Structures are given as C-alpha cells and as structure tokens.
Amino acid sequence: MSEAAIELARRSRGLAEADFTEELRIPSVGTLSRHREDCRQNAQWLLERFQRMGMDASLHEYGSGHPTVQAEWLAAPGRPLLTIYGHYDVQPPDPLQEWISGPFEPAIRDGSIYARGACDNKGQHLSSLKAAEYAFATGGPALNLRFLVEGEEEGGGEVLPHLLKTEAERLRSDFVFIHDGTLLQLLTGLRGNLYTEIEVTGAAIDLHSGAFGGLAPNPFNTLALILAGLKDRTGRVLIPGFYDAVKDPSPEELASWSTLPINEEMLLQLTGAPALEGEPGYSLLERNFTRPTLDVHGVMGGFTDEGSKTVIPARAAAKVSMRLVPDQDPFVILEALRRQAETLATPGTRVVVKQVGEVAWPILLDSQHVGIGAASRAFEAAFGQAPFLVRAGYSIPVVSDFAANLPDSKIFVSGFSGEDDGAHSPNERMVLDNFHRGTEMVLHLFDELAEA
Amino acid sequence: MSEAAIELARRSRGLAEADFTEELRIPSVGTLSRHREDCRQNAQWLLERFQRMGMDASLHEYGSGHPTVQAEWLAAPGRPLLTIYGHYDVQPPDPLQEWISGPFEPAIRDGSIYARGACDNKGQHLSSLKAAEYAFATGGPALNLRFLVEGEEEGGGEVLPHLLKTEAERLRSDFVFIHDGTLLQLLTGLRGNLYTEIEVTGAAIDLHSGAFGGLAPNPFNTLALILAGLKDRTGRVLIPGFYDAVKDPSPEELASWSTLPINEEMLLQLTGAPALEGEPGYSLLERNFTRPTLDVHGVMGGFTDEGSKTVIPARAAAKVSMRLVPDQDPFVILEALRRQAETLATPGTRVVVKQVGEVAWPILLDSQHVGIGAASRAFEAAFGQAPFLVRAGYSIPVVSDFAANLPDSKIFVSGFSGEDDGAHSPNERMVLDNFHRGTEMVLHLFDELAEA
Numbered sequence: 001m002s003e004a005a006i007e008l009a010r011r012s013r014g015l016a017e018a019d020f021t022e023e024l025r026i027p028s029v030g031t032l033s034r035h036r037e038d039c040r041q042n043a044q045w046l047l048e049r050f051q052r053m054g055m056d057a058s059l060h061e062y063g064s065g066h067p068t069v070q071a072e073w074l075a076a077p078g079r080p081l082l083t084i085y086g087h088y089d090v091q092p093p094d095p096l097q098e099w100i101s102g103p104f105e106p107a108i109r110d111g112s113i114y115a116r117g118a119c120d121n122k123g124q125h126l127s128s129l130k131a132a133e134y135a136f137a138t139g140g141p142a143l144n145l146r147f148l149v150e151g152e153e154e155g156g157g158e159v160l161p162h163l164l165k166t167e168a169e170r171l172r173s174d175f176v177f178i179h180d181g182t183l184l185q186l187l188t189g190l191r192g193n194l195y196t197e198i199e200v201t202g203a204a205i206d207l208h209s210g211a212f213g214g215l216a217p218n219p220f221n222t223l224a225l226i227l228a229g230l231k232d233r234t235g236r237v238l239i240p241g242f243y244d245a246v247k248d249p250s251p252e253e254l255a256s257w258s259t260l261p262i263n264e265e266m267l268l269q270l271t272g273a274p275a276l277e278g279e280p281g282y283s284l285l286e287r288n289f290t291r292p293t294l295d296v297h298g299v300m301g302g303f304t305d306e307g308s309k310t311v312i313p314a315r316a317a318a319k320v321s322m323r324l325v326p327d328q329d330p331f332v333i334l335e336a337l338r339r340q341a342e343t344l345a346t347p348g349t350r351v352v353v354k355q356v357g358e359v360a361w362p363i364l365l366d367s368q369h370v371g372i373g374a375a376s377r378a379f380e381a382a383f384g385q386a387p388f389l390v391r392a393g394y395s396i397p398v399v400s401d402f403a404a405n406l407p408d409s410k411i412f413v414s415g416f417s418g419e420d421d422g423a424h425s426p427n428e429r430m431v432l433d434n435f436h437r438g439t440e441m442v443l444h445l446f447d448e449l450a451e452a
Numbered sequence: 453m454s455e456a457a458i459e460l461a462r463r464s465r466g467l468a469e470a471d472f473t474e475e476l477r478i479p480s481v482g483t484l485s486r487h488r489e490d491c492r493q494n495a496q497w498l499l500e501r502f503q504r505m506g507m508d509a510s511l512h513e514y515g516s517g518h519p520t521v522q523a524e525w526l527a528a529p530g531r532p533l534l535t536i537y538g539h540y541d542v543q544p545p546d547p548l549q550e551w552i553s554g555p556f557e558p559a560i561r562d563g564s565i566y567a568r569g570a571c572d573n574k575g576q577h578l579s580s581l582k583a584a585e586y587a588f589a590t591g592g593p594a595l596n597l598r599f600l601v602e603g604e605e606e607g608g609g610e611v612l613p614h615l616l617k618t619e620a621e622r623l624r625s626d627f628v629f630i631h632d633g634t635l636l637q638l639l640t641g642l643r644g645n646l647y648t649e650i651e652v653t654g655a656a657i658d659l660h661s662g663a664f665g666g667l668a669p670n671p672f673n674t675l676a677l678i679l680a681g682l683k684d685r686t687g688r689v690l691i692p693g694f695y696d697a698v699k700d701p702s703p704e705e706l707a708s709w710s711t712l713p714i715n716e717e718m719l720l721q722l723t724g725a726p727a728l729e730g731e732p733g734y735s736l737l738e739r740n741f742t743r744p745t746l747d748v749h750g751v752m753g754g755f756t757d758e759g760s761k762t763v764i765p766a767r768a769a770a771k772v773s774m775r776l777v778p779d780q781d782p783f784v785i786l787e788a789l790r791r792q793a794e795t796l797a798t799p800g801t802r803v804v805v806k807q808v809g810e811v812a813w814p815i816l817l818d819s820q821h822v823g824i825g826a827a828s829r830a831f832e833a834a835f836g837q838a839p840f841l842v843r844a845g846y847s848i849p850v851v852s853d854f855a856a857n858l859p860d861s862k863i864f865v866s867g868f869s870g871e872d873d874g875a876h877s878p879n880e881r882m883v884l885d886n887f888h889r890g891t892e893m894v895l896h897l898f899d900e901l902a903e904a
Binding site for chain 2: 293
C-alpha cells in the first residue's frame with residue numbers, strides 16, 4: 001500500500017509545503033504567556049487536520065499547561081500500535097535582529113524553509129502527519145496509529161507526563177517513535193541532567209574589602225574553592241562516589257560509533273575553542289555519550305557592572321549542572337554533591353545546595369528491538385542511507401516519561417532535522433527535501449512495523 | 453588666641469549648625485552627571501565662605517572634572533604652613549527607601565544630623581572651615597593656612613592630583629591634614645589597592661552543555677580553578693612572589709594596636725559571619741593593616757536568571773582586587789598575577805588579566821613627626837582623650853598623591869566621623885557634639901602646630 005501513498009506524497013509536495021507554512025505562521029512560543037492563545041490555536045489546527053483524515057482526535061488538558069493533541073486510529077485489529085510523539089511549542093525567537101526573514105513569516109531560500117519551529121518540531125511532526133494523511137487517502141495505514149503532540153516540550157511541561165502516568169494502560173503501544181531527533185541518527189540512550197544552585201553565605205551584610213579584607217570570609221573565594229573541588233583540571237569529576245554506578249558501553253555500541261563522521265578537528269572548528277577538554281582515557285564520543293560530567297553555567301552575587309566596587313558580598317551562588325549516565329541516580333549524586341560542597345566550605349561560610357527544576361533521568365534504550373531494524377530500513381528506503389545508532393549527550397525528558405509509563409513499548413528516537421538546521425537559534429530552518437523524504441520514510445515505517 | 457576663638461565657637465554652635473544644614477542641602481553627588489551643577493554650586497558655596505573670612509580663594513579646574521576649591525592665607529611669615537584637605541562630593545544616596553528623612557533634607561534626631569555627606573565629608577571639612585572662621589574673627593590663626601577641598605573623591609578624580617603634580621612647588625606645606633578619617637584615630641599607613649578583571653575565554657560561541665559537555669572547555673570551571681589557585685583555604689595568597697616585599701610592622705606600632713578596643717567577638721557581631729577568616733599566624737589588626745590579601749567581588753558571564761539554562765559560555769570573567777601593603781609594587785604584583793593565572797588556565801581556554809581603574813599605592817606615613825604629637829594633644833584638649841595610632845586596611849588614594857608630590861610635608865590623616873556614622877550608607881549622620889568639638893580640636897591644632 002505504501003506505493004500508492006508515496007506516489008500521492010510525491011504529487012502533493014506543493015500542498016504539503018503550503019500546510020507547513022500555515023503551521024509555521026502560528027507563533028506558538030510555549031514559555032511566553034502572551035502566546036498562550038497562539039499555542040491553543042496550534043493545538044486546534046492540528047486537531048482539525050487529524051479529524052479531517054478520520055482519526056479520533058481530542059485535546060488533553062491538565063493544570064495551567066498547553067493542551068496535548070491526541071489522535072487515534074485503532075481499526076487494524078491484530079496489527080501493532082505505533083505512537084508518534086511530537087511537540088508544537090517553539091522556543092522564543094530572540095535575538096530578532098539576527099533573523100534574515102521574520103521568525104513567524106516562513107520564507108523559502110535555497111531549498112530550505114526558514115522560520116522558528118521549522119525543524120524543532122513542526123517540520124518533524126508535520127511530516128508524520130502528512131504520512132498518515134496519505135496513508136488514509138490510499139486505503140488506510142497497515143497498523144494502528146496514535147499521535148501525541150504536546151505543547152510544552154521547550155518549557156518542561158506537565159500535561160503529557162500526567163496523561164502518560166494516569167492513562168498508561170489505555171496508552172499502551174507496541175512502538176513509540178519519539179519524533180524529535182536528528183536525521184540519520186537513531187538514539188539508543190540519552191544522558192540525564194541534574195541542575196543545581198550552590199549558594200555560599202558569609203557575613204550577614206555586604207562588607208568593604210578595605211575595611212574587612214583579611215578578616216571576613218568572602219563567599220566568592222570559597223565558592224571558587226568548592227567549584228575547583230568538584231572537577232579537576234583534566235575534566236574528571238571529584239565528587240566522591242560520582243562514577244560508582246557508571247556503566248561502560250557495549251562493544252557493539254563502541255563499534256557503531258567508530259564509523260560516525262565526528263572527529264576532533266571537526267569539533268574544534270565547530271566550537272572555535274583552542275583545544276577540546278574532557279575526561280582522559282575516553283574517546284570523544286564516549287565522553288559525550290557515556291561519561292557523566294559537570295558544568296558551571298553562571299555565578300550570581302556581588303558586583304558585575306563596569307568598573308570597580310570593592311565589595312565582599314554576603315552571598316554568592318553558582319548554577320551547576322551534571323550530565324548523568326546509566327545507572328547514576330540523580331538523587332544519590334545530589335546528596336554526594338551536598339557532602340562534597342560542605343566539606344569544601346571554609347569556616348566563615350555556610351553552603352546550601354538546591355536542586356533547580358526537574359531531574360532528567362539518564363536512559364539506555366534497547367538498541368536491538370525490531371523497531372530499530374524497521375526504522376533503519378525505512379530510512380534507507382527514503383534517504384538511501386542507513387542511520388547511525390548513537391546515544392545523545394543531551395537529555396529529552398519525555399523519553400524517560402514514555403519508558404517509565406509504557407515499559408512494554410519499543411521506543412526509538414529519531415527525526416529529519418539536520419545538525420546545522422539551527423534549532424533554538426535565529427534562522428532556524430528545515431531542508432524541504434528532508435521534510436518530504438521524511439514523509440516517505442514514515443510511510444515505509446508504517447509498512448515495516450506492520451510486519452514486525 | 454585659641455581661647456577667644458574657642459569661646460566664639462561655643463557661642464556660635466547654632467549658627468554653625470545652620471551653615472552645616474545649608475551645605476548638606478546641596479545634592480553634590482559627584483559621580484552622577486545630573487548633579488554636575490550641584491557640585492559646582494557646592495564649590496561656589498565654599499569659595500564664598502573662604503573669601504568672606506579674608507582668605508585668598510579660587511576654583512581650580514582640569515579636564516571635565518568638578519572644581520577643587522583652594523583657599524590660602526599666607527600672612528604669618530616664619531610660621532609653618534598647614535594644608536587641610538577635604539572633599540565636598542558625596543556618594544549617591546541609594547537605596548532611597550531606607551532613609552528615615554530625605555538624604556538632602558538634613559534632620560536632627562537625638563543629637564545627630566542626618567543627611568548624605570554628614571560625616572563623609574561635609575561635617576569634617578566644615579568643622580575645619582568653622583575653626584578658620586573663628587580664628588580669623590579673633591585675630592587670625594597663629595600659622596599659615598591653606599584649604600584644598602576637592603569634588604571628586606568618591607569617583608577617583610583628576611583635578612586635585614593634576615594640581616598637586618603641576619604646582620607641587622607652590623603647594624609646599626609643612627603639614628598636611630587629610631581631614632577624611634575617623635574620630636580618635638591617627639592613620640600611620642594605608643593599604644593600597646590593585647583592581648583587576650580576569651577573563652577566561654573558551655569556545656568562540658556559547659555551547660549547549662548536553663551537546664558539548666565532556667568535550668568543550670568551560671570558562672567558568674577554569675575560572676574557578678584559577679581563583680582557587682590564587683588564595684588557599686586558610687587565606688594565604690598563592691601568587692608566587694606575592695609576599696616578597698611585605699614588611700613587618702614596627703614593635704611600636706604593634707604595641708599601640710594592642711590597646712585598640714577591637715577583638716574577634718566585636719568583628720563577628722559586626723559582620724554576622726559564622727567565623728572570621730584570614731592568613732594564619734597574624735593578629736586581626738595585623739591581617740587588616742599590614743598583610744596583603746585578595747578578594748573576588750563578582751563573576752560575569754553565562755546564565756544568572758531564575759531557573760536553568762544549560763549553557764557553556766564562550767566567556768567568563770571575575771573582578772578581583774588585591775589590598776597591598778608597603779613595599780609591594782602593584783605593577784610587579786599585576787605581572788605575577790598574570791603569570792599565575794596563565795599557569796592555571798586549562799588547554800582549551802585563554803586567560804587575560806586586565807587592570808581596572810587606577811592603582812592605589814600602599815603607603816606608610818611617618819608616625820613620629822611633630823604633627824602627630826600636636827594632633828594628639830589637640831584631640832586630647834577637645835575630646836578629653838588621646839587618639840590611637842593605627843593603619844587602615846582601606847586606601848585613600850589622595851594620601852599617596854600628597855606624599856608623592858609634597859615629599860617634605862608631614863602628613864597626618866584623621867577626622868571626627870564615628871565608625872557607626874554610616875558613611876556611604878542610608879541615614880548617614882554626624883554626631884553634632886563631635887562636629888563642634890572637632891572645630892575646637894582644629895583650633896587647638898592651629899596653636900600646637902604654630903609652636904611645632
């Protein structure tokens with residue numbers, strides 16, 4: 001059946017681009033309250049498209065969050081059920097002056113469409129939606145199908161996690177395609193993230209460094225001692241017990257990564273750094289995919305304006321996050337960090353370590369299941385190339401939410417967005433050919449999974 | 453003669469307070485350009501008062517700075533010449549909401565006058581001006597007299613240093629009274645100050661800590677290693693050569709300080725810190741007066757708003773100052789700091805150390821000269837108590853300017869402002885009895901120095 005659908009997809013490229021442009025025009029910035037109605041409008045826009053193709057579609061709401069769009073078609077008894085995840089919320093478009101065309105005025109240049117959300121994630125979930133549309137128009141997909149398109153991915157939302165948690169039984173799926181990834185990459189694991197603030201207090205009031213220098217504790221100097229005592233010059237984290245639960249990757253994973261076209265020279269060029277830094281004894285990809293690390297993101301307190309002010313502040317604090325890997329437990333690590341920070345504090349100071357936001361758990365996905373093989377063949381059919389099996393250094397919390405609540409599902413994470421498509425940046429784009437081939441890939445995937 | 457003048461001073465307390473209130477009403481905030489005309493008005497106000505008492509007064513200007521008021525009376529041939537230094541500019545009054553009465557609406561409560569500048573420095577130079585006024589009204593002072601009242605002390609100005617430098621010969625004085633100090637303290641030395649910014653750069657662009665954590669240099673982590681490598685947990689500075697030129701205080705100084713009513717308990721209460729911190733092996737006052745130290749004042753870069761952002765910034769920088777003591781050379785120390793910071797930088801980063809503002813040189817004053825004895829006796833006559841000979845942990849750059857340009861002058865630094873008068877803070881005040889007794893102290897000083 002996919003042949004007729006693929007034929008239709010090829011004939012409909014112009015119409016698909018018109019729909020793409022329409023969704024991109026909706027400024028669905030999820031984290032800005034003034035775009036609240038735009039988010040609802042985007043949910044409604046998707047709802048109507050799913051209903052139009054005959055799917056049973058509804059909006060799910062919880063608390064004050066943006067609605068999750070659910071669309072189901074369960075009319076293929078005996079066939080597997082595939083759930084496709086996407087998100088319609090986008091990042092704020094700032095800095096505006098760096099956009100060549102307006103972030104919500106989609107423009108096509110050199111075969112790419114430029115707009116906020118083009119690759120993250122409208123171009124991605126829309127290519128899946130189009131695949132479903134063509135499948136229904138040519139006899140219906142060969143398997144049962146569900147879409148879950150949320151509106152809170154960029155802000156860390158509650159609606160979809162709540163839905164997954166409270167309706168886990170109803171949402172059971174054979175396969176879950178987290179359609180928020182990178183072209184020709186199938187993710188088999190993600191690092192977790194524990195974000196903290198380390199606050200050091202000294203005197204009760206700000207002091208003059210002339211009158212009190214050499215007498216009073218300086219929270220900044222102590223904070224520097226603490227931060228320097230968390231990670232050494234080579235990049236090895238110094239928190240006692242930090243590496244205890246860390247697992248080595250499998251020989252198959254290591255072998256697969258060795259074929260990836262990523263090397264030091266490329267990363268030096270990409271970052272513009274004089275040299276790379278990281279834990280010794282591991283390859284670049286091991287350091288990013290399978291080794292935990294610790295980074296300082298900002299330091300608050302004292303005087304930071306132009307010029308000089310000789311203040312010994314009462315308080316200094318640092319934002320510090322740790323990328324964690326299986327099987328590190330974020331809450332065990334948080335306690336170990338607390339102990340280490342307290343050990344490093346000086347006599348005139350007090351240190352408090354606070355967790356910021358939600359923990360993202362590290363996750364390792366089954367990289368051998370039939371869905372992976374099916375997705376590989378579908379990629380090869382549509383793009384002429386098999387995808388790489390890789391882990392990610394970053395975190396996608398929703399992957400853990402699906403894994404925790406739908407433990408029987410075979411999950412895979414991928415997408416059609418290029419590394420250089422500028423997700424979260426000005427002039428975000430999607431290569432239109434990738435968008436259209438992506439639709440064909442999803443049509444192939446329907447067939448492959450139906451037989452799996 | 454001082455008896456008649458003192459008699460007049462005692463009869464004129466009400467008029468003196470009216471004049472005090474008048475000067476305090478002028479919002480001469482030197483560092484805010486919108487108060488430029490107020491500063492000029494304050495200079496003019498002083499000029500007229502000096503002229504009215506028969507002194508040869510003029511305004512000196514240089515560049516775009518606020519004028520320095522000069523007033524001279526050199527009609528006592530064969531007698532010494534005393535130069536009195538003060539400043540009419542004041543700190544900005546923020547935070548306004550913490551003032552009980554307006555910062556430029558002087559109010560008397562419980563024997564103190566409250567306004568910005570009350571103790572720093574209007575109440576101080578005005579008590580000297582009043583002394584001169586009473587001396588002229590009762591036959592003239594027993595010595596030659598010069599006032600230099602500048603308008604740029606709080607901002608680090610150019611007018612007075614330029615005047616001292618270019619007219620050093622004309623400004624030669626036997627004694628210089630830096631009237632900007634603390635009641636019952638005679639300063640015999642001041643620490644210097646070298647203020648720097650240490651900037652660390654890594655990648656050319658901000659990076660995502662998920663995508664690049666474990667691969668890319670993080671300037672914050674490296675900055676923490678550098679700062680932790682500048683001063684250890686005990687408070688000892690780790691810059692090689694830092695202590696090489698440091699001199700021990702004299703046994704006389706040490707003996708004098710042992711009688712000062714300053715102890716650990718008092719400082720703990722004053723600061724509210726859980727414990728004091730500083731270089732081991734030295735008393736509290738040695739640590740503050742005679743030992744150099746290093747403090748971090750603020751750290752710039754990255755993300756410091758509420759919540760979490762996982763950025764590895766391209767740049768991080770810290771404001772770091774060093775209080776220096778005789779005979780440390782600030783420029784030798786700056787080079788030593790540069791070398792140490794470069795040594796501590798990690799391979800993926802570059803470090804640049806920049807000097808911020810002007811250097812304040814450490815200075816040791818002769819504590820045995822006849823002016824010190826004269827001032828001691830004058831204090832005792834007016835306040836019933838001899839002053840303490842102390843050094844200061846802070847810096848007053850103008851002291852070095854006088855010492856460098858008028859090397860034959862006997863300098864002393866003191867004043868009538870209490871430690872708890874709130875200089876630079878809301879509800880700054882001056883105890884009116886100290887103001888009036890201060891005028892009497894200066895009248896005694898005229899007589900004492902005339903005979904010295």
